Amino acid sequence: MIRDIIKKEILDNITSPKFVFTFLLCTILILLSVYTGVANYSAEKKEHTASVALNRKNMESRRDYQSLASGIKINKPPQVLGTIVTGIEEAVGRVAPVNIASDPNLIESKYESNPVFAVFGALDLMFIVKIVLSLFAILFTYDAIVGEKERGTLKLALSNSVPRDKFILGKAIGGYISLLLPLLIPVLLSLIILLLAPDLSLGRAEWSRLFFIFCMFFLYLSVFFSLGLFVSTRTARSSTSFLVLLFIWVVFVMVVPKVAVIIASRIKPVPSIHEITSKKDAFLRQVSAEVNKGLPEWIQKNARNFPRDQKAAQEMIMKYVKEIQDEATTRIDANNAALEKDYQLKKKEQQNLAVNLSRISPASALTFGSMTLARTGVDEYDRFLSSVRTYKPIYTKWINSKMGTTISVLTGGEQVRIDDMPLHHLEPENLSSSLYKALPDFSLMIGMIIVFFAGACVSFLRYDVR
Amino acid sequence: MIEARNLSKRYEDNVLALDDLNLRVNPGEIYCLLGANGAGKTTTINIFLAFIEPTSGQALLNDIDAARNPLQAKEYVAYVSENVMLYGNFTARQNLDFFARLGGKRNLRKDDYYQAMQKVGLPEKAFEQRVREFSKGMRQKLGIAIAIIKDAPALLLDEPTSGLDPKAGAEFLETLTELRSAGKAILMSTHDIFRSKDVADRVGIMKEGRKVMERTGDELKHENLQHLYLDYMRGSVNPETEVKAND
Numbered sequence: 001m002i003r004d005i006i007k008k009e010i011l012d013n014i015t016s017p018k019f020v021f022t023f024l025l026c027t028i029l030i031l032l033s034v035y036t037g038v039a040n041y042s043a044e045k046k047e048h049t050a051s052v053a054l055n056r057k058n059m060e061s062r063r064d065y066q067s068l069a070s071g072i073k074i075n076k077p078p079q080v081l082g083t084i085v086t087g088i089e090e091a092v093g094r095v096a097p098v099n100i101a102s103d104p105n106l107i108e109s110k111y112e113s114n115p116v117f118a119v120f121g122a123l124d125l126m127f128i129v130k131i132v133l134s135l136f137a138i139l140f141t142y143d144a145i146v147g148e149k150e151r152g153t154l155k156l157a158l159s160n161s162v163p164r165d166k167f168i169l170g171k172a173i174g175g176y177i178s179l180l181l182p183l184l185i186p187v188l189l190s191l192i193i194l195l196l197a198p199d200l201s202l203g204r205a206e207w208s209r210l211f212f213i214f215c216m217f218f219l220y221l222s223v224f225f226s227l228g229l230f231v232s233t234r235t236a237r238s239s240t241s242f243l244v245l246l247f248i249w250v251v252f253v254m255v256v257p258k259v260a261v262i263i264a265s266r267i268k269p270v271p272s273i274h275e276i277t278s279k280k281d282a283f284l285r286q287v288s289a290e291v292n293k294g295l296p297e298w299i300q301k302n303a304r305n306f307p308r309d310q311k312a313a314q315e316m317i318m319k320y321v322k323e324i325q326d327e328a329t330t331r332i333d334a335n336n337a338a339l340e341k342d343y344q345l346k347k348k349e350q351q352n353l354a355v356n357l358s359r360i361s362p363a364s365a366l367t368f369g370s371m372t373l374a375r376t377g378v379d380e381y382d383r384f385l386s387s388v389r390t391y392k393p394i395y396t397k398w399i400n401s402k403m404g405t406t407i408s409v410l411t412g413g414e415q416v417r418i419d420d421m422p423l424h425h426l427e428p429e430n431l432s433s434s435l436y437k438a439l440p441d442f443s444l445m446i447g448m449i450i451v452f453f454a455g456a457c458v459s460f461l462r463y464d465v466r
Numbered sequence: 467m468i469e470a471r472n473l474s475k476r477y478e479d480n481v482l483a484l485d486d487l488n489l490r491v492n493p494g495e496i497y498c499l500l501g502a503n504g505a506g507k508t509t510t511i512n513i514f515l516a517f518i519e520p521t522s523g524q525a526l527l528n529d530i531d532a533a534r535n536p537l538q539a540k541e542y543v544a545y546v547s548e549n550v551m552l553y554g555n556f557t558a559r560q561n562l563d564f565f566a567r568l569g570g571k572r573n574l575r576k577d578d579y580y581q582a583m584q585k586v587g588l589p590e591k592a593f594e595q596r597v598r599e600f601s602k603g604m605r606q607k608l609g610i611a612i613a614i615i616k617d618a619p620a621l622l623l624d625e626p627t628s629g630l631d632p633k634a635g636a637e638f639l640e641t642l643t644e645l646r647s648a649g650k651a652i653l654m655s656t657h658d659i660f661r662s663k664d665v666a667d668r669v670g671i672m673k674e675g676r677k678v679m680e681r682t683g684d685e686l687k688h689e690n691l692q693h694l695y696l697d698y699m700r701g702s703v704n705p706e707t708e709v710k711a712n713d
Contacts, residue, residue, distance in 0.1 A: 004567040008553075015555040151551040156612070159515050159545035159622075160568040161537040465517050466508075 001162060002170045009174025013140065014181065022136050023182035029128050030186035034193050037083030037124055042199035044078035044094075051075045051095070062416040065402040071099030072395065074388050074424045076106065079375045080206055083194065084213060086122035087376025096388045098424075100329065100396050101284060102277075103340050104388040106381070125190070126370050129217045130253065130363050133183070134224045138245045140179045141228025143238035144171055145460060150238055154465050168229070168460045172453065176225055180218075187214075208431055212438070213373045216366060219445040223362040224249070226452035233459035253363040260358030268350040276343045283335045287328045294324060325403075329396060340389075351378060359444055369441030372434050379437060380429070387426040394422045467492055468514065468543075468620050468653045473523035475509055475675075483509045485675040486523070491651040491668075493619060496642060498662035499655040500695055501672035507655035509675075511624050514653070515545060527620055541570065544618040548625040550609030554598030558583060558608050561597055562615060569616035582611040585644075587637045603634040610641055621645065623654040627661060639665050663691045671698050 013019050055073050062068055074096045082089050093106030111117050121127065145168070148154035157167065194200060194210075202210070228245055235241040298320060306313045355378075358364035371377025398421055468491040475484040484506045491497040499507045512518045513525045516536030525532040528542040552561045562579045566572075583593055586607040597605065606626060613621055627635050635658075642665055645652060656662055662669050663686055671679040671694070678698050681689065 001568065004564065008564045011560070012553055012555055151553070152547050152549055153552060155515075155517070155547060156545065156550070156552075156565060156609070157568055158517070159540060159543065160565070160616070161540040161570070162568050163537060466512055 002166050002173075005162075005167060005170025006174040006177070009171050010178050010181075013175065013178035018139055019178065019182060022139070022179075023185075025132070026128075026136075026182045027186040027189075029123075029132060030125060030183070030190055031193075033123050033125050033128055034083065034190040037086070038193060038197045038200060041078055041080060041083045042197070044082075045199055048075055048077050048094070056418070059418050059421075060416060065399060065416055068399055068402070068416060071097045073097050074104070074391070076384055079380070080200060080202060081209055081213070081374035082124075082376045083200070084124060084210065085126040085370045085374035085376050086124040087371040087374060088378060088381060089376045090117060090122060092381050096385065098388060098392050098395050100399065101332075102280065103336055104385065104392055106385065125217075126213075126366070129220060130366055133217075133221055134249065134253065134363070136182075137179055137221045137224035138228050138242075138249060140175055141225055142232055142242040142245050144175055144229050145232040145456075145463065146235050146241050147232070147238045149236075149463075149465060158465055164461050164463075165457060168233075168457055172226070172229055172456075175229070176222065179221065179225060205431055209373050209375075209434065212431075212435065213370050216369050216373065216438070216442065216445070219442065219449065220362055220366040223445050223448045223452065226449050226456060230452045230456040230459065233456050233463055252361040256361035257358045257364045257367070260360075260364070261354045263357055264350050264354035268346065268353050270346045270350050271343065273343075276339055279339055280336050284332055287332055291324050291328050295321070322400075325400060329400060333393060333396070348382075359440065362445055362448055365441040365444045369438040369445075372438045372441075375429060375434065383429065384426060388424060391422070391424040395424075398422055467526070467528055468497070468622070468651050469524075469526040469529075470510065470514075471524040471526065473510070473513060473525055474521045475506075475513060475518060476521045482675050484513070484520070487672075487675075487677055489653075489670060489677065489680075491620070491653050493649045493651050494646055495667045496646050496652045496654065496665055498666040498669045499653065499672055500657070500659060500662060500669060501655075502657075502699060504674075505672040506675040507672055508624055510672075511545075511622050511653070511655060514539075514543065514622055516540070542618055543620045543622055544569070544613035544616040546606075546609045546613050546621070546623045546626045548628050549602075550605045552597045552605060552608060555596065557594045557596055558588065558600070558611075559593055561608060562611055565612040566615045569612075569618070571615060571617070574615070579615070582615045583608070585614060586611045586641055587634075603630050606630055606634070606638070610638065614641075614645070619650060621650050621652045621654075623652065623656075625656055626654065627656060627658050635661060659692050659695055671695055673698055 051073070052075050055075065059068060059072060076094050076096065078094075079087075079089065090110040093109040093112070095108045096104045096106050098104050143150070145154065148157070158164070194202060227248065228241075231244050231248070232238075232241045235244060299317070302316075306316065355364070355368055359368070368377060372379055468489075470487045470489045473484055473487040474482070476482050487506070487510060489497065489499075499510065501507050509518065510525075513520050514527060514532050516532045516539065519533050527539040530539040530542065532539040553564070556564070559576065559579045562582065563574070566574055566579075580590075580593055584590070588604060588607050588611065592600065592604060597608065600608070610626070613623075627638055630638060639661055642652060642654075646667075654662075654666075663683075666686075667683045669681050669683075669686060669691065670677045679694065681691075681694075
């Protein structure tokens with residue numbers, strides 16, 4: 001019997017105009033998004049390779065190490081799964097300058113170079129699932145039960161010895177298959193594009209990630225599907241059901257994520273980056289003044305002790321300069337690190353609160369979960385930045401050592417050699433760590449599906465079919 | 467067999483929709499329930515279909531209490547509603563196939579469906595036509611075909627002739643007569659006094675949840691059902707004190 005209901009539901013849906021409309025729109029949007037994602041990734045990959053080569057060339061062409069102290073650039077490599085889930089990649093910047101004076105941060109985002117992108121955002125597969133397909137899930141379920149009641153078919157069906165639990169289960173399975181059918185062909189075509197795209201090299205880990213991202217997409221659609229089923233068993237008219245679902249959709253997808261951020265910023269305020277920067281600058285100025293004042297004083301104080309040999313005198317000065325340079329750098333670094341640590345801690349607390357609050361919405365759970373799995377989210381940004389910040393003192397130590405040995409008051413600098421320069425390296429996050437981070441999002445969505453579907457079943461068992 | 471024993475229904479808002487109803491429809495009998503809107507006709511049918519629980523009394527289908535064993539009871543009944551809408555995207559045959567399967571009829575052939583549709587007077591070209599293109603009369607006929615194909619011993623018809631043109635109405639009565647000849651027990655709620663008189667073996671008039679009168683088809687040959695009905699509706703005649711279900 002349940003097979004008959006499933007079959008009927010699929011046949012009823014696929015012969016309806018909404019199915020054709022959904023299929024056409026899904027095919028166009030999904031293929032367009034994946035194609036655009038692949039093209040963007042190829043372009044970014046080329047740009048990244050060119051930038052890395054250019055940076056190295058620039059460094060090698062410097063005439064002295066002093067100029068290297070003003071900074072080098074670490075380029076953030078594009079993530080291959082950004083083709084599916086762009087995440088915050090386009091918003092946060094692609095380059096992290098590393099220099100002695102300031103803490104590294106990502107700059108030169110795509111939005112900086114072309115602000116109009118910030119207005120419209122990316123048309124990635126995650127966006128299509130989050131916005132368009134969730135609406136389709138509602139479109140397929142808002143009249144699942146109440147529509148049958150309006151048509152009189154529910155009464156006719158239940159005038160037979162059909163258990164209600166089997167009826168709703170059959171409708172749910174059939175309806176869900178009907179929703180997935182229009183996605184099947186475009187998704188398969190998308191996978192073929194990912195497989196054949198020349199610049200994309202998806203390894204086993206990436207395919208596994210992709211599998212879990214698709215699992216998350218399907219769970220997200222199931223949340224709205226079961227919600228639609230639930231609301232359709234709680235309303236007496238299909239128009240009411242549609243309005244209620246549309247309202248919930250707006251709250252879940254549009255309102256909750258934004259309100260969560262506002263509430264988090266009120267509960268856990270974070271000082272602005274300008275405040276932090278001005279505090280750092282003030283300390284830098286203070287230390288610089290002390291150093292500037294200290295060097296002439298030291299020379300004056302030790303003038304009598306200077307050896308007659310000019311070279312020996314120069315070595316003595318260089319030794320002192322290195323000492324005060326090291327001391328100043330240590331103090332600045334310590335102060336900056338303390339300020340930065342405090343700032344990052346507060347920012348992290350605010351971020352965590354915003355994320356956790358917004359997880360009431362399945363749209364947020366999808367966003368955070370899929371970004372984590374695609375490595376295009378806040379976590380990856382933090383990891384990258386943290387790795388650059390870890391790298392900074394290593395680089396500073398290296399450049400100081402170079403400046404200390406090559407500073408030449410009388411003869412000027414020498415050609416820069418970067419063969420022994422320590423390189424920045426970031427180990428990619430492994431799949432199990434990503435899955436562990438995405439676990440709350442998976443759990444929340446599964447929880448919502450269970451709650452909504454159980455609600456739909458319980459409501460339908462008591463549903464007034466008259 | 468369809469039987470109501472002291473059947474009452476009081477809704478949560480304290481409205482008494484059905485008050486101590488007793489009736490019995492034997493195999494090969496047509497029982498017409500007449501009454502104005504809100505008289506309790508549809509409530510009675512809804513209780514037999516277990517869509518509403520009775521406050522007291524029993525609704526029995528083939529001696530099975532519909533409230534206690536709804537799934538078992540429904541095996542013995544087919545239902546036709548006032549406004550059969552069905553699945554518009556399906557053809558007539560697909561609709562028939564789906565509801566036949568729900569009614570436990572599997573392994574039916576295309577010809578079996580065509581026969582059922584022919585029996586209710588659906589034109590052959592409509593068999594594979596989408597139901598959304600059907601007129602109300604055609605949908606109603608298809609609804610009856612669905613009830614026929616289930617081949618249940620009892621039929622519950624809730625104002626099945628409402629909105630049908632005279633020709634379709636007459637064809638429908640023919641079908642009912644055939645079903646009676648096939649031994650079906652038929653309970654039909656209706657406003658249609660004339661057709662009731664033509665086809666019914668027994669007629670009951672309901673008012674404000676109570677059955678106020680019951681006559682057999684033979685008794686009605688000597689009485690004017692229209693006058694009786696109007697008299698009871700106006701209240702110019704007192705309800706019969708005890709209207710018993712026939713044995």
